[in-house]
Amino acid sequence: MRIGRLVDVTQPISVRLDRDAIQALSLLEATGMTQSKAIGSALVSAAKRLRDNAALADEVAVLEADDEDRAEMQAVAEMMGRLG
DSSP: OOOOOOOOOOOOOOOOOOHHHHHHHHHHHTTTOOHHHHHHHHHHHHHHHHHHHHHHHHHHHHHHHOHHHHHHHHHHHHHHHHHO
16 A cells, blocks of 8 residues: 655755855854755744744734733833832
8 A cells, every 4th residue: 555655845046145154054064965955954943033033923912902911911010110
């Protein structure tokens, strides 16, 4: 019974790296990564950070729109100010 086959899909690209990017790539290659793996990993990590930052910004917007939550945050801030 054949369930399926995973296919490695890759796409060649060309990039021009500045000095900082070359140094970062060298650091990643020093860990044993290939150039391809290092660049791919860095792109995936950067995209994840962007998604995480966007999700955090959305969460902050929801909290800021909550009057009750803002009042509680203000009360905590005032209490901390008195303790300081």
